[in-house]
Amino acid sequence: MESGFSANDMDHIIEADRAHVWHHLTPHKKFETSDPLVIVEGKGMHIWDARGKRYLDAVSGGVWTVNVGYGRESIANAVRDQLVKLNYFAGSGGSIPGSLFVEKLLDKMPGMSRVYFSNSGSEANEKVYKMVRQIAHKKYGGKKYKILYRDRDYHGTTITTLSTSGQPQRAEQYGPFTPGFVEVPHCLSYRKQWDVPDEEYGRRAADAIEEVILREGPETVGAIVLEPVTAGGGVIVPPEGYWPRVQEICRKYDILLHIDEVVCGCGRTGKWFGYQQFGIEPDFVTMAKGVASGYAAISCTVTTERVFEMFKENPDDPMDYFRDISTFGGCTAGPAAALENFRIIEDEDLLSNVNEMGAYLMERLHELMDRHQVIGDVRGMGLFCGAELVADRESKQPVDEKQAQAVVGECLAQGVLIGVTNRSLNGLNTTLCLSPALIVGKAEIDEIITAMDNALTRVFG
Ligand SMILES: Cc1ncc(COP(=O)(O)O)c(C=O)c1O
Incomplete structure (x- = not known):
């Protein structure tokens, strides 16, 4: 060296x-x-x-x-070429790498159709929280505003994403937190919380989510955020039976399912996204870290067309859009790096x-x-x-x-x-x-x- x-x-x-x-x-x-x-x-x-x-x-x-891996010259070159051509324009406009990258990304995510760019995992998650709150106002008179999160999961470092921290030491001394976030139990079968046979444990852990929903009132719960495999909370793979039951509960109570792929996304678990390991159909998927492998800062909040449509149902409403901005969500280095990063993952199998x-x-x-x-x-x-x-x-x-x-x-x-x-x-x-x-x-x-x-x-x- x-x-x-x-x-x-x-x-x-x-x-x-x-x-x-x-x-x-x-x-x-x-x-x-x-x-x-x-x-x-x-x-x-x-x-x-x-x-x-x-x-x-x-x-x-x-x-x-x-x-x-480190030292990928092709990513550095893609970023350099893009920067000398156009480094930035606000995300209210589009860019060549932005368009090409979302096309490639969505090709890996059947059922998803809209991508919102920002700069960190925390920010990508917070966008979802804002979307869920706005949907609550638009469709449910502000009532369905609560967001559930799971013990041991982590979703970011800002005060509001820390309000969804299932890792108490990460949140210690940073309160008071944003109201409206409610914890559900973790699903680590190595440290059992319910005395049921192993094969029933996944379903039992998911039932615990339903219990929280019923306690809070289903009409007040708008979404749940979950890591497909919990990362910093101890690498927890949910047991068999957990995910189908979670999906069933979300559908039953009209609760939007937000999967945080900040760690699991972009190949880490062996599929493009961790949720694809379990046959989950999410309403929101967020990703950051591996999107451009750290060669540029980029995060994505990905939603379905159904969610996107909820923001344009009433043209007379001056808030009939997601009124949000992320200045550096308009940096072109992120999608340029991400596009090349995804090409490498594909071409090198x-x-x-x-x-x-x-x-x-x-x-x-x-x-x-x-x-x-x-x-x-x-x-x-x-x-x-x-x-x-x-x-x-x-x-x-x-x-x-x-x-x-x-x-x-x-x-x-x-x-x-x-x-x-x-x-x-x-x-x-x-x-x-x-x-x-x-x-x-x-x-x-x-x-x-x-x-x-x-x-x-x-x-x-
Ligand atoms: C699962 C998960 N979500 C969100 C985040 C926050 O990402 P960032 O540090 O980019 O804000 C992290 C960070 O480690 C994470 O592990």
């Missing part, structure tokens, strides 16, 4: 970072005793820090984002790789579980896996969170970057997370597993 910067330059860069950069999700005292990790280059599955150390990235940029390598990763994680008692559960879908650490398999008592973080630290020391649930769930930030880029091969998975094996032995014996 040749960065073009001398060791002295790098010292300066690290010091400037330590002095002035306010890092995400990082306790402020941390860099008083250690250097910030400054990443200066990436290629394929690897990144290099400012000291020239190489890491195998098993978490796609830390947060499930760089789906097609990355969905097949996700399915093949996802199965291999799961097999290797189960082997690790056989060797290490501390792994209580392994779960996931495609290249999106979690290993929950417990002090005792019988009682499922979680390990000390510091020990889970130590495993991540020991992997980092070996040059492998893995993740762990991070200040999300009280006492349960103990699930190790893996989400390598969709291009990962067997040799790299072996390297990840070896690093985890060593790290688990060092921390737990």
Whole structure:
């Protein structure tokens, strides 16, 4: 790796970072005793820090984002070509990459037909919340305004998306929150909340949603937002029977179904979108991270024509449209990068790789579980896996969170970057997370597993 910067330059860069950069999700005292990790280059599955150390990235940029891997010149070129031609015009107008990208995207999403551009997962989700509230005003005299969200799910960092945080530690100290959002129970069968046989658990967990709807009054509930597979809340794949029942409940009570694909979307689970794994027919789908693999900021709120029509039923109403704007939703770099990103996923047949390598990763994680008692559960879908650490398999008592973080630290020391649930769930930030880029091969998975094996032995014996 040749960065073009001398060791002295790098010292300066690290010091400037330590002095002035306010890092995400990082306790402020941390860099008083250690250097910030400054990443200066990436290629394929690897990144290099400012000291020239190489890491195998098993978490796609830390947060499930760089789906097609680092250093993709064709995406950089597509963005550059677009920027010199036209960098920006407000989203009230159109653009060439915008049109071409929505066409490609909707081709992967039968039943969906409208795409609203913005810049982050939080923003894409908040657009849905606004749409649902507006529909409540237009069709239900303002009454059907409540939005349900699920314990353990996460939908963003703004005050209103935090109002739908099923991860209490993410929301701590940021209240008061926006009213009108109501929690439903999670569906993780490893930590059962109802005493029913395994095969009935999915349906039982979905029944709990109906119970909340009946308690709140179905005439007050407009929508429910759910991750297809919960990500930061511990990699939770809903059990068999869950999704068909959720769909049935939504139809029964005229509740719009919003699927948050910010993590699961764009190939991560082995299909284009996570909801397609379960045969769900959503009314809204939101996506961000993997849409352009982090080469440009872009998020999408995708709806059906039925939803779009609800905003143009009464031409005499001055609010007969979605009165919203996202300034940077008009940046053309996002759809230009996304278009090329999707072309890569298609042309390199990355969905097949996700399915093949996802199965291999799961097999290797189960082997690790056989060797290490501390792994209580392994779960996931495609290249999106979690290993929950417990002090005792019988009682499922979680390990000390510091020990889970130590495993991540020991992997980092070996040059492998893995993740762990991070200040999300009280006492349960103990699930190790893996989400390598969709291009990962067997040799790299072996390297990840070896690093985890060593790290688990060092921390737990
Ligand atoms: C499922 C889910 N939805 C929404 C978000 C928010 O996305 P952003 O950080 O781009 O606002 C995240 C972020 O991690 C997420 O995991």
